[in-house]
Amino acid sequence: MASSELAATYAALILADEGIEITADKILALTEAASVELEPIWATLLAKALEGKNVKDLLSNVGAGGGAPAVGAPVAAAAGGAAAAEAPKEEEKKEEAKEESDDDMGFGLFD
Secondary structure (H helix, E strand, C coil): CCHHHHHHHHHHHHHHHHCCCCCHHHHHHHHHHCCCCCCHHHHHHHHHHHCCCCHHHHHHCCCCCCHHHHHHHHHHHHHCHHHHHHHHHHHHHHHHHHHHHHHCCCCCCCC
């Protein structure tokens, strides 16, 4: 990553840490204060990408990953233990059906 890209990213992090709205003008001001040349288009793109997002929350959840399945599991468990127990069985049946369909073709990958 180029130093100007890093400087723009750090400028956005500084603004977020201080609780200041992230705008292209402020990113450019910080990078100019650090004697880093940054084309205005990159500051604008970064500001638009981060617009309306809580950067601190993004940083807190960097390693979390897989948010959608984790949310779905408690909802299924809350709906009822029986419904939650049936869902994995259905998935296993679907996976077996996919494997059998490959055998119906009459050839395999390593035959």
